[in-house]
Amino acid sequence: MADLLIYESGSGGEANLLSNDLELTNSIFNQVYLALFGGNPGFITSNLTVESEQNFDWWGNNLFFKNDPDSQFNSYTEEILNTTALNSSTREIIKGYVLKDLQFLSNLAEVSVDIFIIDSDKLKINIFLKELSNLQNKEFQFIWDGTKSELIEKRII
Secondary structure (H helix, E strand, O other), X not given: OXXXXXXXXXXXXXXXXXXXXXXXXXXXXXXXXXXXXXXXXXXXXXXXXXXXXXXXXXXXXXXXXXXXXXXXXXXXXXXXXXXXXOOHHHHHHHHHHHHHHOHHHHHOEEEEXXXXXXXXXXXXXXXXXXEOOOOOEEEEEEEEEOOOOEEEEEEEO
């Protein structure tokens, strides 16, 4: 089953129009991207919603995982990147949050993460997945610009 392809343009996730239709993908990249940068950064989805308040979390949290907070997508990675200075001591903290956001993939793949500070305000996140069903390896790379507080590049290798 294919999903809509979501890619990073520097201003948030975008869908691509391809031959008068939206481009689809069978890649697991969408799940990785949305888990790390999909909204509701750092907050736990509340079961108590007020109609007059805007809810910034993923709509599926309340629909599918209302009583299972451990399965909800809450972008802890995006929150820590927005609120923490990039330095050697926070590198491992950031790695822990990336792994926390990707915990839901543990029944599908072995997940490992490397974090590199590539400039005083830029961080590279490499994510390696070894799918358990077919032992296929996938690598995803994200570049975070701390000055702009935005994801500026992603590559699938």
